[in-house]
Amino acid sequence: MSEKKKSYLTGKEIRAIAKENAKIIKRLEAYKNRKAEEAEFLTQMHDDANILEIDDLHTFFFTEQGVVKAVNGVSYSVPKNAVVGVVGESGCGKSVTSMSVMRLIQGPAGQIVDGSIRFKSHEYKRDAKGEPVKDENGNYEMEDKVYDIAKMPISEIHRIRGKQVAMIFQEPMTSLNPVFTIGQQLDEVTFIHTPGATKEMAKAKSEEMLRLVGIIPENVYNAFPHELSGGMRQRVMIAMALAAEPRLIIADEPTTALDVTIQAQILDLLQDIKNKIDGSILLITHDLGVIAEMADFVVVMYAGKVIEQGTVYEIFQNPMHPYTVGLQKSKPTMTLDDGVELYNIPGNVPNPINMPDHCYFKERCAKCTAKCSGEYPGMIQVSPTHYVACHLYNEEDSNNG
Ligand SMILES: Nc1ncnc2c1ncn2[C@@H]1O[C@H](COP(=O)(O)OP(=O)(O)O)[C@@H](O)[C@H]1O
Ligand code: SF4
Numbered sequence: 001m002s003e004k005k006k007s008y009l010t011g012k013e014i015r016a017i018a019k020e021n022a023k024i025i026k027r028l029e030a031y032k033n034r035k036a037e038e039a040e041f042l043t044q045m046h047d048d049a050n051i052l053e054i055d056d057l058h059t060f061f062f063t064e065q066g067v068v069k070a071v072n073g074v075s076y077s078v079p080k081n082a083v084v085g086v087v088g089e090s091g092c093g094k095s096v097t098s099m100s101v102m103r104l105i106q107g108p109a110g111q112i113v114d115g116s117i118r119f120k121s122h123e124y125k126r127d128a129k130g131e132p133v134k135d136e137n138g139n140y141e142m143e144d145k146v147y148d149i150a151k152m153p154i155s156e157i158h159r160i161r162g163k164q165v166a167m168i169f170q171e172p173m174t175s176l177n178p179v180f181t182i183g184q185q186l187d188e189v190t191f192i193h194t195p196g197a198t199k200e201m202a203k204a205k206s207e208e209m210l211r212l213v214g215i216i217p218e219n220v221y222n223a224f225p226h227e228l229s230g231g232m233r234q235r236v237m238i239a240m241a242l243a244a245e246p247r248l249i250i251a252d253e254p255t256t257a258l259d260v261t262i263q264a265q266i267l268d269l270l271q272d273i274k275n276k277i278d279g280s281i282l283l284i285t286h287d288l289g290v291i292a293e294m295a296d297f298v299v300v301m302y303a304g305k306v307i308e309q310g311t312v313y314e315i316f317q318n319p320m321h322p323y324t325v326g327l328q329k330s331k332p333t334m335t336l337d338d339g340v341e342l343y344n345i346p347g348n349v350p351n352p353i354n355m356p357d358h359c360y361f362k363e364r365c366a367k368c369t370a371k372c373s374g375e376y377p378g379m380i381q382v383s384p385t386h387y388v389a390c391h392l393y394n395e396e397d398s399n400n401g
């Protein structure tokens, strides 16, 4: 008798899952909260041209229903002074990847379970007591270090979070403190990150950053967040991110909560900033139009995995994965005739708790062949910068059958 596939869990199964989850969480929480010598989380970049290397990252949520493999073996890099765009439908793991880089995954349910996040930091040199060191001319000395962020105890994250890596969120109101003025919050960034900063230095820096994002400081420095429009608040958030002079800015759907005209202004601003700062931008969006305008490199994610990546030219001129092709077809364009319906990729992302063993896109793919029921496709290199995970391009597969 064939067993019917059931869509619910019994009480016994739920208890078994909870017990297994608790065991794993306990081990990972202890690892996060451990005391560790710096040597334990120092490492080397695999390619010196990069500032960030995410390598086989696994970030899971241990829920009552089972394990949500939100990020399931993701690897991609951000080169120095480049904009890398990460794109994919909602729920494919874009934000969980970037929150992992910031170590903002909410435990105990959410945990980084495996992989590396190598980040090249440029920071104040410190002595054994943690005090910044000056050179003979009285200037603070700087040094480069490579951290594996995934292996850092949570108590060490202050070394990079907000300073070396800054984040611009979708909803700026949630990240600005309503009881302090914009000036106070901006000044604070300088106080935290610059040794020896005075009130005057901090204010001058804050005003410079406001001007950089197109705001007249006099109008905004003494204002409270609720007195500003959404677009202005997003500009302030960008100013705050810039004030720390980070090497990497993560912008997660930075324009999604804004109306269309303001979106365009903020994108122009990011474009402008990209040329002015000595740093890289990781731009996360479900909008391919934004990527086309801003990015140098593109990473396409689907269901917790990277399925294609390449230069912006490669991804737009020669998209290879059927999912990337589908995303491009579903992108609205100015040339679309009235009445032509926008293409939608049929079907849904599979249930993240029960991912199949084969290609996760199979159930939605019009190109699928017999071998697509086999193992999950490996990443195939098609140019020095272009990679795709799809059986259509596996020569070995086609030679053999
Ligand atoms: N706190 C959480 N608990 C359980 N699942 C979560 C949690 N946060 C995110 N997820 C799941 O992780 C997956 C990836 O989410 P996310 O990275 O936010 O997607 P997006 O690509 O839209 O940014 C989704 O399936 C989402 O439901
Ligand atoms: S591996 Fe097969 S099912 Fe998956 S995207 Fe490629 S052709 Fe489609």
Ligand SMILES: [Mg+2]
Pocket: 094, 095, 096, 252, 253
């Ligand atoms: Mg997201």
